[in-house]
Amino acid sequence: MELFIRYLRPYRRLLLAGMIIKLFGTLAELSIPYILEHIIDRIVPAGRIFPVLLWGFLMIFMAFVTAVLNITANRRAVDVSSRAIYDLRGDFFRKTMHLSGTRFDAFGLPSLQSRMTTDSYNVQNFMARMQTMGVRTPIMLIGGILVTMIMDPSLSLILIVLVPLLIAIVILVSLKGVPLFDKVQRHLDDLIRIMRENISGIRVVKALSREDHERDRFNAENDALTQSDILANTIMAIPGPSMQLFLNGGLSFVVYFGALRVNSGQTRPGVILAFLTYFNLIMMSVMGLNRIFVMFSKAKASADRMQSVLSDLPDQPIVPDDGTSDDTGALIEFRNVDFNYFVGTKSENALTGISFRVKEGDSLGILGPTGSGKSTILHLLMRFYDCTSGKVLVDGRDVRSYDKDELRRMFGVVFQNDIIFADTISENISFGRDVDKAGISFAAEAAMAKDFIEEYPDSYLHKAQVKGVNFSGGQKQRILIARALAAKPRILILDDASSALDYRTDAALRRNLRNHYADTTMLIVAQRISSIKDMSNIIVLDNGRIIASGTHEELLAASPYYRQVYESQMGSV
Numbered sequence: 063m064e065l066f067i068r069y070l071r072p073y074r075r076l077l078l079a080g081m082i083i084k085l086f087g088t089l090a091e092l093s094i095p096y097i098l099e100h101i102i103d104r105i106v107p108a109g110r111i112f113p114v115l116l117w118g119f120l121m122i123f124m125a126f127v128t129a130v131l132n133i134t135a136n137r138r139a140v141d142v143s144s145r146a147i148y149d150l151r152g153d154f155f156r157k158t159m160h161l162s163g164t165r166f167d168a169f170g171l172p173s174l175q176s177r178m179t180t181d182s183y184n185v186q187n188f189m190a191r192m193q194t195m196g197v198r199t200p201i202m203l204i205g206g207i208l209v210t211m212i213m214d215p216s217l218s219l220i221l222i223v224l225v226p227l228l229i230a231i232v233i234l235v236s237l238k239g240v241p242l243f244d245k246v247q248r249h250l251d252d253l254i255r256i257m258r259e260n261i262s263g264i265r266v267v268k269a270l271s272r273e274d275h276e277r278d279r280f281n282a283e284n285d286a287l288t289q290s291d292i293l294a295n296t297i298m299a300i301p302g303p304s305m306q307l308f309l310n311g312g313l314s315f316v317v318y319f320g321a322l323r324v325n326s327g328q329t330r331p332g333v334i335l336a337f338l339t340y341f342n343l344i345m346m347s348v349m350g351l352n353r354i355f356v357m358f359s360k361a362k363a364s365a366d367r368m369q370s371v372l373s374d375l376p377d378q379p380i381v382p383d384d385g386t387s388d389d390t391g392a393l394i395e396f397r398n399v400d401f402n403y404f405v406g407t408k409s410e411n412a413l414t415g416i417s418f419r420v421k422e423g424d425s426l427g428i429l430g431p432t433g434s435g436k437s438t439i440l441h442l443l444m445r446f447y448d449c450t451s452g453k454v455l456v457d458g459r460d461v462r463s464y465d466k467d468e469l470r471r472m473f474g475v476v477f478q479n480d481i482i483f484a485d486t487i488s489e490n491i492s493f494g495r496d497v498d499k500a501g502i503s504f505a506a507e508a509a510m511a512k513d514f515i516e517e518y519p520d521s522y523l524h525k526a527q528v529k530g531v532n533f534s535g536g537q538k539q540r541i542l543i544a545r546a547l548a549a550k551p552r553i554l555i556l557d558d559a560s561s562a563l564d565y566r567t568d569a570a571l572r573r574n575l576r577n578h579y580a581d582t583t584m585l586i587v588a589q590r591i592s593s594i595k596d597m598s599n600i601i602v603l604d605n606g607r608i609i610a611s612g613t614h615e616e617l618l619a620a621s622p623y624y625r626q627v628y629e630s631q632m633g634s635v
């Protein structure tokens with residue numbers, strides 16, 4: 063609720079104006095059956111044509127006013143809710159951009175996506191409807207009952223008995239149905255997650271003939287979603303038809319008793335006609351109440367889910383350096399670092415006892431089997447995650463003591479599976495930073511991308527499609543490397559960033575890095591020894607631990623694992 067208030071508050075004037083318009087629209091609508099009663103019972107019997115025309119015109123005029131006011135109010139409601147949701151989505155997006163790696167993992171990408179889309183839609187829908195139905199329903203209900211009581215108190219007894227009964231049904235059913243919608247949304251999250259995994263991993267699913275297994279996994283989750291959806295909607299569907307039943311029953315009562323009362327002269331026929339219309343309007347309002355509850359329950363679950371992200375506390379505060387990190391003169395230093403992705407649960411460390419130093423201008427190669435913790439080292443260095451124990455230092459300072467922007471500005475990075483955006487090559491390289499044309503083409507040349515880019519007729523203005531599918535793997539990697547180089551970073555990080563390049567291009571890339579970026583400190587993760595053999599130092603990881611380190615020659619002499627990898631790769635060249 064607090065979320066609705068917070069985001070509607072800036073538009074409270076518009077909101078209030080819209081609600082007042084709706085109020086008048088509803089009052090105008092309420093007046094129509096009353097005018098009809100007046101015409102039938104008092105004007106027509108008098109037998110004069112002019113008053114009939116006059117009152118008839120008034121009725122048409124009120125119908126017109128009702129339509130205009132209601133349309134205006136509905137448009138305003140959409141306007142206000144769109145603006146509020148625009149703000150909400152903006153805040154939500156900014157918040158997700160600043161979530162730490164740990165919190166991002168905890169929410170999960172699919173869940174964040176559905177919060178941003180489905181949930182924000184539910185919230186918007188409710189905000190819009192609340193401004194219209196939220197005004198119309200109570201006014202119709204109370205106003206309708208009051209008018210009918212004035213017209214014929216005895217007949218209105220039917221309403222006074224029925225309406226509270228129906229409201230009670232609506233409330234009881236809603237109390238039961240509301241929590242179910244939360245469950246539906248959780249199942250939907252899981253389903254989207256499975257779909258995402260399969261679509262992004264479609265090749266490996268096909269290659270390993272895992273289609274049947276994946277289909278079963280999908281079906282199981284799809285069943286769970288369908289079951290909970292059916293249950294939630296079945297419960298919430300009870301009030302609608304039961305109200306139809308009460309409505310028709312009530313109408314029959316009104317007609318029957320009304321006819322008796324007209325015959326005995328206790329009431330007039332116009333009253334019965336007006337009564338039937340009010341009865342209809344009131345019952346519709348109670349049904350509207352039911353819809354408001356359904357929408358509210360969905361919107362509340364959705365708002366809670368968005369709020370839980372928005373109010374997620376920063377788990378990576380800036381911690382002042384405790385001054386015990388005696389400066390060793392290294393630009394980058396890991397000091398006995400342990401790290402576990404799973405906060406608070408007992409599981410194996412992704413890194414254990416990692417220590418190394420890299421001096422400014424030096425380069426570090428990182429080698430090791432998949433899952434050995436290579437990328438994790440880079441994540442800790444950039445403080446996507448905080449280490450569990452030990453220290454990560456940059457420039458002799460604990461990374462936790464840096465403002466995140468200040469820290470990350472030092473880096474140019476290419477991570478595995480980095481994304482090319484659907485924009486021009488030039489924009490993909492400059493990436494919103496202050497890089498001029500010369501800077502872009504210098505970076506592209508160093509990244510060995512210049513030649514293929516300049517073969518396009520529109521050169522740097524050539525457009526990438528979504529995820530860069532119109533480029534080959536090697537072309538994408540070269541554009542990404544150019545992006546990392548373009549801002550002339552102090553530290554360059556390449557995480558398996560040249561794996562798709564042929565050996566010659568890879569060698570030329572390394573030569574360019576050596577010649578043009580000699581002052582840049584580099585951390586390079588690679589599968590190929592040829593990519594890292596010229597580095598000033600190399601660490602070999604296995605199972606989260608450093609099992610060997612040294613220069614290429616030292617490792618060839620000292621590390622059987624390194625020698626074995628080297629020999630196997632030499633054999634394949």
Ligand code: ADP
Pocket residue numbers: 167403404412430431432433434435436437438439
């Ligand atoms: P490498 O880069 O050497 O392939 P990683 O550093 O990516 O290895 O992963 C090291 C270990 O941490 C692996 O066991 C991997 O499954 C695990 N891991 C990586 N990222 C996450 C994450 N976000 N959440 C949980 N575990 C992770």
